[in-house]
Amino acid sequence: MAIGQKLEDARNRKGISIREASESTKIRGDFLTSFESGNFDINLPEVYLRGFIRVYARFLGIDPDSAVSDLNLEIGTGKSKSKKTIGKIGNSEPSDSSSEMVVAEPSRNVGPSYSKVNHSNRYILLSAIIGSCTILLVIFLIWIFSSPEGNQNISSNLPDEKKLSIRETVSENSNESSKANSVEVADNSMLRLAAVGEIERLIISDEGKSPKVFHEFKNLSRGWEQTIPFTQRFRCYSSALQHIRFAVDDGIEKQVSGEGAGNFSWPGK
Secondary structure, rough: OOOOHHHHHHHHHOOHHHHHHHHHHOOHHHHHHHHOOOOOOOOOOOOHHHHHHHHHHHHHHOHHHHHHHHHHHHHHHHHHHHHHHOOOOOOOOOOOHHHHHHHHOOOOHHHHHHHHHHHHHHHHHHHHHHHHHHHHHHHHHHHHHHHHHHHHHHHHHHHHHHHHHHHHHHHHHHHHHHHHHHHHHHEEEEEEEEEEEEEEEEEEEEEOOOOOOHHHEEEEEOEEEEEEEEEEEEEEEEEHHHEEEEEEEOOOOEOOOOOEEEEEEEEEO
């Protein structure tokens, strides 16, 4: 059974509406409707999509890990289908074997369209050749600048000052690339919060944003849960630290140390 159908059946068994589910999970109602209809193309990063499915499944009493696995299967199936559809060239209407025979048969009526198809095919072939040459050139340049032998051949006839400048440039580019990759990974994080007791006030600050983004909640009761996206790190204030639990992405849920009002942050200092 598809994950959307499982979510809808579980909600119907509980006898609750989309609106009630949205208020309880803090997930937009149109998102929940799309999930149940099997439409996951809602302009959300996959890490956010998995987080929302996990929260909704837990609320409905479905195993979150199983729900995410079903989602991964459907997302993979949807991509393969879209690739096949995009790959079609020409008229979008379905054609049968008889229509193919008419196109292949020489005729005055089909001559202009056949010529247009030929021109289109030539343009596509030319574009593919140019694209392939460009890719080969980029690969060759990357090999030249990344290979020790290539660097040695390029800089062998240069003065010592030029050789040092080339090495420093390559080193700086490598460091910048590593930093960019680490930021990209850290940008996609989900914070899961849960209240195990009453909390009068809870404030979460997204420390990775500039300016910072704040999320504030009041008068929380036991059993409250929320999923919040954040960038790199966050800081949290709670009026009752002993009543708050949190987890980052798919990590283990943790208990905050301390009692009463106070702050905690992730990663911890």
